[in-house]
Amino acid sequence: MRFLPLIFKNALRNRRRSFLTISSLALSICLLGVLTALYAALFHSSPPPGQELRLVTRHKVSITNVMPTWYKERIRAVPGVKEVIIWQWFGGWYKTEERDRQYFFPRMAAEADRLFAVYPEWEIPEDQKRAFQADQTGCIVGADLAKAQGFKIGDRINIRGSFFPVNLELTVRGIYHSPHESDSLWFQFKYLEQGFESLGWPNFAGTFTMLAESPEAIPGIIRAVDAMFANAEAPTKTETEYAFGLSFLAFLGNVKMILLSICGAVTFTILLVAANTMAMSVRERVREVGVLKTLGFTQEKILGILLGESMAISLIGAGIGLVMAQGLCVMLRQAPPIVQQTKTLTIEPAVLAILIGVSLLLGVASCIVPAWSAARTSILDALRFTD
Amino acid sequence: MKIPLSYNLRNLAVRRTTTIMTAFGIGLTVAVLAASMSLTAGLREAFRASGHPLQLILMREGSGAELSSQVSRESFNEVIRYRPGIAKLKSGEPAASLELVNTINLPSKESPDGMNLTNRGILPEGVAMREDFTMVRGRWFEFGKREVVVGSDVASRYPDAGLGRTIRFGRGEWLVVGVFDTPFPARKSEVIGDANQMLQDFQRGSLFSSVLVRAEDEVAMQALTNSLSAEQRLQLDVLTEREYYERQSSSGNLIQYVGTFVAIIMAVGSMFAAMNTMYAAVARRSKEIGTLRVLGFSRRSILTSFFIESMILAVLGGVAGLLLVLPLNGLTTGIGADATFAEIAFQLRVTPEVALTSMIFALIVGAAGGLLPAFGAARKQILTALRDM
Numbered sequence: 109m110r111f112l113p114l115i116f117k118n119a120l121r122n123r124r125r126s127f128l129t130i131s132s133l134a135l136s137i138c139l140l141g142v143l144t145a146l147y148a149a150l151f152h153s154s155p156p157p158g159q160e161l162r163l164v165t166r167h168k169v170s171i172t173n174v175m176p177t178w179y180k181e182r183i184r185a186v187p188g189v190k191e192v193i194i195w196q197w198f199g200g201w202y203k204t205e206e207r208d209r210q211y212f213f214p215r216m217a218a219e220a221d222r223l224f225a226v227y228p229e230w231e232i233p234e235d236q237k238r239a240f241q242a243d244q245t246g247c248i249v250g251a252d253l254a255k256a257q258g259f260k261i262g263d264r265i266n267i268r269g270s271f272f273p274v275n276l277e278l279t280v281r282g283i284y285h286s287p288h289e290s291d292s293l294w295f296q297f298k299y300l301e302q303g304f305e306s307l308g309w310p311n312f313a314g315t316f317t318m319l320a321e322s323p324e325a326i327p328g329i330i331r332a333v334d335a336m337f338a339n340a341e342a343p344t345k346t347e348t349e350y351a352f353g354l355s356f357l358a359f360l361g362n363v364k365m366i367l368l369s370i371c372g373a374v375t376f377t378i379l380l381v382a383a384n385t386m387a388m389s390v391r392e393r394v395r396e397v398g399v400l401k402t403l404g405f406t407q408e409k410i411l412g413i414l415l416g417e418s419m420a421i422s423l424i425g426a427g428i429g430l431v432m433a434q435g436l437c438v439m440l441r442q443a444p445p446i447v448q449q450t451k452t453l454t455i456e457p458a459v460l461a462i463l464i465g466v467s468l469l470l471g472v473a474s475c476i477v478p479a480w481s482a483a484r485t486s487i488l489d490a491l492r493f494t495d
Numbered sequence: 496m497k498i499p500l501s502y503n504l505r506n507l508a509v510r511r512t513t514t515i516m517t518a519f520g521i522g523l524t525v526a527v528l529a530a531s532m533s534l535t536a537g538l539r540e541a542f543r544a545s546g547h548p549l550q551l552i553l554m555r556e557g558s559g560a561e562l563s564s565q566v567s568r569e570s571f572n573e574v575i576r577y578r579p580g581i582a583k584l585k586s587g588e589p590a591a592s593l594e595l596v597n598t599i600n601l602p603s604k605e606s607p608d609g610m611n612l613t614n615r616g617i618l619p620e621g622v623a624m625r626e627d628f629t630m631v632r633g634r635w636f637e638f639g640k641r642e643v644v645v646g647s648d649v650a651s652r653y654p655d656a657g658l659g660r661t662i663r664f665g666r667g668e669w670l671v672v673g674v675f676d677t678p679f680p681a682r683k684s685e686v687i688g689d690a691n692q693m694l695q696d697f698q699r700g701s702l703f704s705s706v707l708v709r710a711e712d713e714v715a716m717q718a719l720t721n722s723l724s725a726e727q728r729l730q731l732d733v734l735t736e737r738e739y740y741e742r743q744s745s746s747g748n749l750i751q752y753v754g755t756f757v758a759i760i761m762a763v764g765s766m767f768a769a770m771n772t773m774y775a776a777v778a779r780r781s782k783e784i785g786t787l788r789v790l791g792f793s794r795r796s797i798l799t800s801f802f803i804e805s806m807i808l809a810v811l812g813g814v815a816g817l818l819l820v821l822p823l824n825g826l827t828t829g830i831g832a833d834a835t836f837a838e839i840a841f842q843l844r845v846t847p848e849v850a851l852t853s854m855i856f857a858l859i860v861g862a863a864g865g866l867l868p869a870f871g872a873a874r875k876q877i878l879t880a881l882r883d884m
Contacts, residue, residue, distance in 0.1 A: 125771055132767035139760045169600040169664075170611050172562060201557065271563040273555060310698075341666065341698075366750070370527060370757055377523045377761060381768040384516040388775045 111409070115416040122389065126421060129385040133425025134432065136378040137467060140371060141433030142440070144459050147367045149449040150357065155350035156288045156452075158229030160323060162349040164195075165316040165333055167342050171197055172271070174312035175342040183316055186332045188325030191226050192318035193219040194297050200267040200276070213253050214292040215267060217300040218317075220246075226319045229287060236261070236282030244299050246281035250290030254283045265293070274303030288452070317349065354449070375466065382474035386418045390478040397482050398490030411483040418475035419468055426467035430455060498792055498800040503807060506776065514808065517772040521812025521860055524761040526819040529853040531754020533823055533845045539741075541680035541841035546737030547627075549582070549716055553706040553723060556730040560743075561596040561705040562613075566731075568593065568701040574728055575706055580715035584623045590709035592621035595690045597697055597704075599664035601653045605828075612649060614664065616690030616703075624709060625677070632658045633673030638689050644673035646683035648827065648840035656686065665696025681740055684840045707736075762860050765812075769864025773805050777872040784872055785880030794873040801869035802862070809861020813854045820845055 119126055154160070165183060167173035183192050196217040203211045220241045224230060232248065240246045249259050259265070259280050267276040278295050301311060320326050330346045337344045347355070357363050397410055405413075437453040455463075485493070507514045553575065554564035571593045582590040595616035600609040617625075622635060632650075636642035645656050650671075661668040669688060677683060690703065710716035716735070723733045734742075777784070784797060824845040 124774060128767045128771045128774075132764045132771070135760055135764040135767075139757060139764075143757075168609075170598050172598060268557060270557050270559055273557070273565070366753075373523045373527055374757075374761060377520050377764065380516045380520040380523075381764065381771075384513055384520070384768065385771055387512065387516075388771075 111413050111416065115413055115420055118389075118393075118413070118417050119420050122392075125385060125389065129382065129421055130425045130428065132381045133378060133422055133467070134428035136374050136381070137426045137429025137463060138432040138436065140374050140378070140466070141430050141455055141459070141463055142436045143367055143371050143374070144463065145433065145437055145453055145455050146450070147364075147371070148456055148459050149453055150354065150367075151364060153449060155348065158227075158287060159349055161190075161320045161326075162226065163318050163320060163326065163329060163346055164349050164352040165318070165344050165346040166314070166352070168345045171314050173342065174314055175316075175337075175344065177311045177313050179313065179337065179342075179344070180316055182336060183318060183333055186329055186336070188321050188329045190319045190321045191222055192316050193222045193226050194313040194315075195317040196297060196300060196314040198267070198269075198276075198295075198300065199271045200269050202265070202267055211257075213257070216292060216294050217297040218294055220296045220298075223294065226317055227286070228319070230284045231286075232282050232284040240281035240296075243279060243281055244296055244302075245276075245278055247278040247293055247295035248282040248284055249280055249293050251283055251285045252290040253293065254280075256291070259283075269303075272300070272303065273307065274300065276300075276303075375470075378467075379470055379474060382418070382422055382470055383477075385421075386414075386475040387478040389417075390414060390475070390482050394482055394485060394490050394493040397485065398487050398493070401487045401490065407483045411479055414479035414482065415472060415475055418479070419471035422467045422471035422474070423464070426464055430460065430463060498787065498796050500803065503800060503804040506780070506804065507807060507811075510776070513772055513775070514811070517769055518808055518811035518815055520765045520768050521809055521857055522815030522819060524758060524765045524860065525813050525816025525853045525857045527754060527761060528758035528856055529816060529820040529845065529849055530823060530843075531751055531758070532849045532852060533820060533843045534754075534828075535748070535751040536846045536849050537841050537844040540844055540846075542740040542743055543737070545679040545681035545740040546735065547679075547709065548735075548737070549710045549712070550736040551708045551710065551716065551719060551723075552734050552736055552739045553708060553729075553731045554704075554734070556732050558732070561594070562598065564596075564704050565702045566593065566704065566706055568703060570729055571703070571706055574726060575708070575723070578719065578722065580710055580719045580722075582709045582711045582715075584620065586623065588620055588623075590620065590624055592624050592707045593618055593690070593703045594621055594705050594707060595693055595697075595699065595703045597665075597693070599662075599686065601655055601662060601664075603653045605652070610653075612653070612686055613684060614643075614686045614688075614693070616688055616693035618690050621690070621707070624707060627677045627679060628675045628682075629677070630673050631676045633671075636672055636688050639692070640689065641667065641669050641692055642672045643669045643686050643688035644675050645671055645686050647674055647676045648683040649686060650674045652827070652840060662686070665693060667696070680841055681743070758856070762856065766860050766864045769805060769808060769861060770868060772808070773801065773865050773868035774871065776804070777801060777868045780872075781875065781880050784875050785877050788875075788877045788880065798869050798873035801872045802865050805865020805869065806858060806861045808865075809857045810854070812861070813857030816857065817845070817850055817853055 165175075165179070167175055177194060180192055180194060183189060194217075198215045198217055200215055201211075202213070202215075224232070224237060236248070240248050247265065249257075253259065261280050261283065263280045265276075265278045265280065267278065269275055276295065276299065278293075284290065304311065318329070320329055326348065333346045334344055400410055434455050437455060440453050441451050443450070482490075552561070553566065554561060555566065558564035571591075576589055576591050578589075578591075584590050597614045597616075598611045599614045600611055603610040619638065630644070631647060633644070636644050643662070645653075649656050650658065656662055656671055658671055658674055660671050662671060663669075675687075693699075694701070694703075708719065710719050720733045720735075723729070723731055787797060788794075823843045826843045827840055828843065
């Protein structure tokens with residue numbers, strides 16, 4: 109500890125180099141931080157409160173394949189299922205038929221009478237709830253969506269059908285707040301059914317969303333529901349709503365592998381950058397090491413001083429990088445979400461600890477070879493050394 | 496007078512470790528960019544090459560993809576099939592094929608839980624219009640039977656869908672009787688059978704999905720597009736096959752955005768690293784610079800020389816990066832097409848365009864990293880430079 113001032117003085121000796129190294133490290137650690145946070149959010153997080161009890165049953169193939177509506181009563185009879193509703197993704201076009209992010213938001217049909225029983229965490233005034241349930245062409249919108257599109261109660265929203273050739277003329281009857289998802293529009297399934305009837309289509313359901321009585325009941329429900337329909341005309345896949353949301357990621361390719369390989373490349377780049385700099389600054393100082401040795405510094409102490417310097421630099425870099433990473437995470441939260449996990453993206457304490465650990469390790473790894481050989485050089489060779 | 500290039504090369508060779516590490520740092524940055532670009536390049540190529548120049552796809556207005564479109568057999572027979580301008584098949588029938596598109600789920604090598612595939616039902620005209628297909632193994636399916644043929648990409652990626660195996664979808668089992676290959680990449684990911692058999696399985700009544708039409712020539716194609724789009728009885732969207740597939744390649748965009756973003760941040764990092772290396776090179780060669788000046792080399796030639804050295808470093812890095820991604824060339828992978836919920840297999844392509852962009856990227860990093868140190872070197876006073884330790 110006595111040598112801490114010396115270590116800092118050394119680190120500051122070539123200011124330009126330290127600045128460049130720290131900047132380079134900070135950028136890489138920032139990137140690594142965001143990617144690790146993303147990885148943790150996607151693959152190692154647990155559902156937020158309110159969502160952990162919800163399950164989704166869909167056709168085994170995809171949500172574009174449909175199931176008969178009578179499945180609902182069979183599912184309701186499964187032990188552990190508290191409530192179940194039909195939930196139909198609608199899609200369609202709002203305002204434009206271009207793939208315009210500005211007007212893109214999820215639009216779903218659901219059975220209004222029980223919708224709020226399956227989403228108990230939603231906050232919506234009682235009178236708005238009733239107004240929505242009483243109006244066949246009514247809809248409710250999430251608070252975030254209402255803010256983004258400027259929707260107010262009483263507004264008319266026209267949606268042109270895409271997947272379903274049904275055009276909707278909706279009236280906003282309520283605005284709901286949800287702790288984790290407030291950017292969807294929900295309208296009455298009955299309204300959609302009428303559209304299907306006028307087309308002469310049979311009734312069907314895209315998905316069933318259900319609420320389990322307890323977390324313990326979930327595995328049993330999944331097994332029971334899928335077994336029940338395994339040999340039926342439309343075999344099903346039941347999963348938690350959380351997993352269901354993540355399954356859309358699969359369409360982007362092998363996200364897990366892509367994230368991991370980028371992380372690997374970034375880490376390796378940091379190692380190269382740091383090792384390069386440390387090697388340079390150690391080489392410059394071989395003579396100095398000789399002087400330190402004549403003054404009575406042992407090999408171990410010299411090694412410690414050099415390692416300390418390298419670790420100090422990588423820690424400073426990591427600190428700056430992690431602050432920037434958190435800033436980037438906050439920015440990413442504003443981006444249009446593909447999965448809801450990105451909306452609460454943050455550097456979790458576990459990720460923080462891992463990254464600090466990684467940067468310390470990098471500090472040691474980048475310096476150990478040059479520092480070790482410098483510390484071992486004999487006094488005479490060291491003093492004679494010319495760069 | 497110019498300082499000979501061999502001076503720079505020898506310097507880089509003497510400081511081997513530093514050179515390799517810096518170049519490799521730039522190389523990894525380039526590799527990330529090149530990998531993400533080769534993915535989108537491959538995807539785009541797969542889709543772009545998939546359209547026949549004279550073919551049109553007709554879908555229900557606003558549906559956006561074949562999967563969500565409906566066209567009835569009646570409107571096909573009454574309104575579309577015998578329109579003037581449609582090319583004739585060998586049999587004398589018009590080259591118009593009514594097709595049924597669904598997705599089915601099969602376990603693949605990469606995802607044992609199952610991946611979605613496009614399943615297409617066609618009629619005899621559909622078979623006749625697919626002259627580009629060659630049966631590499633087995634034979635075409637027979638009409639009236641529960642038989643399918645699969646694309647070569649399906650056969651290799653889905654163990655359950657090999658020749659002679661039965662796959663389960665719809666209401667029962669289907670025998671795989673043939674494996675086909677085609678120069679159109681997007682079609683290689685399909686499972687194709689008799690549309691009439693499939694209609695029953697998917698309870699579609701007489702609702703098919705889309706119509707594929709081949710025009711006699713380009714003039715006829717334009718006329719067909721106009722007359723079919725304007726047809727009040729149908730309300731169809733008419734797209735050329737090329738346009739249709741090009742739209743689908745947008746699912747790779749996100750990966751390209753992420754890849755570019757990561758590469759740019761990494762590039763700034765590597766630029767700092769290159770700067771560091773070059774500053775060290777300048778500092779260590781202070782005496783040499785002084786000597787060079789004494790020998791009569793101008794400031795400008797010293798500036799150029801150090802700048803060139805940094806560029807050589809960047810070229811080495813760029814080459815290293817490209818060598819790292821080269822094994823990815825031709826690697827087959829799958830991606831979900833966003834409009835169809837089904838997987839399309841495609842091959843990563845390190846195209847000349849990708850290579851060129853990556854090299855330019857590396858050179859920019861080298862230039863940005865080398866410029867300031869080179870200026871520093873050129874500005875040195877002869878006396879102080881010679882006196883430097």
